[in-house]
Amino acid sequence: MSAIFCCSGTQGYKNKTISEESKFREFITWVAFPKESKIQTEDLPSTATLAIQVVKQVNYGPLENKRYFIHNSNGSGETAFVEVAEQWLINANFQKLNAYKNYKCATHNRFFEMNVYEKDPINSHHWRANVARPASQIDL
DSSP: EESSSSSSSOOEEOOOTTTTHHHHHHHHHHHTTTOOEEOSSSSEEEEEEOEEEEEOOOTTTEEEEEEEEEEOOOOOOOEEEEEOOHHHHHHTTTTEEEEEEEHHHHHTTEEEEEEEEEEEESSOOOOSOOSSSOOTTTTO
């Protein structure tokens, strides 16, 4: 298990309110430091329609990691997310939306970009590669 943010000092960075705001707000509430997570491989919800990608990097430096979290409504009324592998999103046909938020930790010189992915209800057949897919070779 590893922490998602480096500390509790991570703050929003030049963010504007966007149409997908509620999705980010829900995730940010859940992910608050010292939340830890590890990739789940069993008992994953097949009904998930929302995923958040968290890209962590040194500010103006190298990429440290990319992590993916799917929304898991467990029926108890609590919001929860489950970390999954990138391949799970590809197999489940998730598409990257044009919706992101940025966060920065000045103390640890880290930058976090969060992107929204949704399950593509139209392209259920994987007959062609789509550049909006979360593939490591195309996701910059």
